[in-house]
Amino acid sequence: MNEFLKKCNIAVIGLGYVGLPLARLFATKYPVVGFDIDTTRITALINGSDSTNEVSDSLLKGVLKIANVDKEAKGLYCSSTPSEISNCNVFIITVPTPVDQNNRVVLTPLVKASETVGNVLKKGDLVIYESTVYPGVTEDECVPVLERVSGLIFNKDFFVGYSPERINPGDKVHSIEHILKVTSGSTPEIATQVDDLYKTIITAGTHKAPSIKVAEASKVIENSQRDINIAFMNELAKIFGLMNIDTQAVLEAAATKWNFLPFTPGLVGGHCIGVDPYYLAQKAQELGYNPGIILAGRRMNDSMGAYVASDVVKMMLTEDVPVKNAKVLVLGITFKENCPDIRNTKVVDVIRSLQEYGMQVDVYDPWANTNDVLNEYQLEISNTLLSKKYDTIILTVAHSSFLMLNFDDLLSECGVVYDVKGVLKSNRVKASL
Ligand SMILES: NC(=O)c1ccc[n+]([C@@H]2O[C@H](COP(=O)([O-])OP(=O)(O)OC[C@H]3O[C@@H](n4cnc5c(N)ncnc54)[C@H](O)[C@@H]3O)[C@@H](O)[C@H]2O)c1
Structure with missing residues (x-):
């Protein structure tokens, strides 16, 4: 393990379908604090139960820490108290990126999560975004929030990365460690650090993209491609329906x-x-x-x-x-x-x-x-x-x-x-x- 990996103390912000499996996996090797604003979710996780069924009770209980006393010990401590992540130096944000009723982008959860991290950000820290976004959200929308709230300077005092998540809910074969992960960072050195970090948990390996925007774009087109391909099948179903063809x-x-x-x-x-x-x-x-x-x-x-x-x-x-x-x-x-x-x-x-x-x-x-x-x-x-x-x-x-x-x-x-x-x-x- 290199020096960076040895001192990684990770916070995962947003413990849903994406955040919990990731936090659980990192917790097998690193100290991890899982933070979520949903107190009901945190209580259930502390009791060793994941309502999304992505992490089994036994795997979850196998990494859970009851208290955050030994902050350097590997394992997962779950909390909805923001100050619990203040000791961390790597923050991974996995909050929702929905659309509103008019299908307009809603970045509020990302902005709020960036504010939470900005409040505890220190010199030398790394913030990695995993939420699915359009190219530019990490550097043009989230970084300014981190800078405003922390008072620190991007790519001098702190750094960012983007690594899209590719898990498929309910799919027990393609679980997180078995899916090759795209990584990226705000400088070439940071890109290597982000890549090294994920390599320690993703057995399928990683792909280091040349920039954050490339990594962001790669994820959003994966899902857009699938949507368009299914739309074509749906069009065929309508046409063949008119022709009474199976x-x-x-x-x-x-x-x-x-x-x-x-x-x-x-x-x-x-x-x-x-x-x-x-x-x-x-x-x-x-x-x-x-x-x-x-x-x-x-x-x-x-x-x-x-x-x-x-x-x-x-x-x-x-x-x-x-x-x-x-x-x-x-x-x-x-x-x-x-x-x-x-x-x-x-x-x-x-x-x-x-x-x-x-x-x-x-x-x-x-x-x-x-x-x-x-x-x-x-x-x-x-x-x-x-x-x-x-x-x-x-x-x-x-x-x-x-x-x-x-x-x-x-x-x-x-x-x-x-x-x-x-x-x-x-x-x-x-x-x-
Ligand atoms: N579900 C999937 O299979 C999947 C796959 C790939 C990528 N993604 C992407 O990953 C992101 C997360 O998706 P998800 O399915 O895990 O969502 P989710 O709704 O299951 O989980 C998000 C969690 O974040 C919490 N949260 C919301 N705002 C927060 C904040 N400000 N601070 C802390 N916690 C906060 C919520 O309480 C919730 O528990 C989205 O961008 C999604 O598009 C999802």
């Missing part, structure tokens, strides 16, 4: 060519893919460029909830299932499979549209927190299946447990299934996206 069968045939990209149509929700392209688009617009392709992808993907509902109605009419007052079961409300994350889920758009057609909709999701769904979307859902028969079932999320369901038990005699994800084998499936 989209899944078309994709299966096309995928036999070596360079056909295996994307599938679907609902694009969550905190990243459906949000990050707006960051790049807004920056492009500020520079006078109209990002037509990026925004077309967003428009297409945001239209899919209403489209799925209309396609379900088409299926019901074809199968002679009455639409008005139909009893409908929606399977899944999280934004993706086998994960409790309900942020920005587009299943809500499907449910609202079905209700507008006069259907009675029940939602079953064993993964989602019912209170969170009620607070966020004013929707009552259930974690258990009700003993009811339904006229239509719509699989919206491919949770593994849904693949075992016996649809004959859940459907009325002429009931039918719509499979958004194209994963069900039941002969009661009459249509899919």
Whole structure:
């Protein structure tokens, strides 16, 4: 270990889906303070429980420090008291970067977290940002906050880095240490220090980008590329829907060519893919460029909830299932499979549209927190299946447990299934996206 690594005392600011796995991993080698403004989250973590399911109780308990007495000892101390990070010299910021109702960039959490760090920043300290942003946010938006609050001078008294996070919620194979990490720093020497630091925990290795802006841009285009590719699949699903051609069968045939990209149509929700392209688009617009392709992808993907509902109605009419007052079961409300994350889920758009057609909709999701769904979307859902028969079932999320369901038990005699994800084998499936 070089001298820099030997004296690293790390603070991770924001202990959500990204921050907690990172803090836990660093804590296996370094003293780490995990700071979050959410006191409920901190209490749960101190008790060894992660509601996001990204870190198992045993792994979390394996690094937890009950008190922050020996500040040099490796391990993770969680707190919502800002003064607890004052002894640290490396600050890693992993707070949300959402958009508002008009899809405009919201940098408030990044600014607030930078203020928290600015208050304790000392000469020689390093601040690394991991949140997904458009190129320029670290140096043009966050650094001025750090300078203002600390009174220190950038690249003389303190330094910054940017290292985007690439984890995938619910994915237990591509866990943080197994994903190659892009790193960068505000000077060539700092870039090497940042890279060295991540190399000590990321077994998959690192890629040192030539500048912070390059590293920022690389992350935002990864997610924008995915969004645009899925949007193209969604457009194909709409076209083939008009032609009564099975989209899944078309994709299966096309995928036999070596360079056909295996994307599938679907609902694009969550905190990243459906949000990050707006960051790049807004920056492009500020520079006078109209990002037509990026925004077309967003428009297409945001239209899919209403489209799925209309396609379900088409299926019901074809199968002679009455639409008005139909009893409908929606399977899944999280934004993706086998994960409790309900942020920005587009299943809500499907449910609202079905209700507008006069259907009675029940939602079953064993993964989602019912209170969170009620607070966020004013929707009552259930974690258990009700003993009811339904006229239509719509699989919206491919949770593994849904693949075992016996649809004959859940459907009325002429009931039918719509499979958004194209994963069900039941002969009661009459249509899919
Ligand atoms: N979720 C993912 O899979 C994922 C993957 C790659 C990148 N990202 C990016 O990482 C960033 C964080 O995402 P996330 O999913 O971990 O968000 P999250 O909402 O799960 O967690 C963020 C945490 O930050 C806390 N927080 C908010 N403001 C704070 C402040 N001022 N000080 C301290 N704590 C604060 C919140 O209480 C929350 O616990 C975002 O920019 C996101 O786009 C997320």
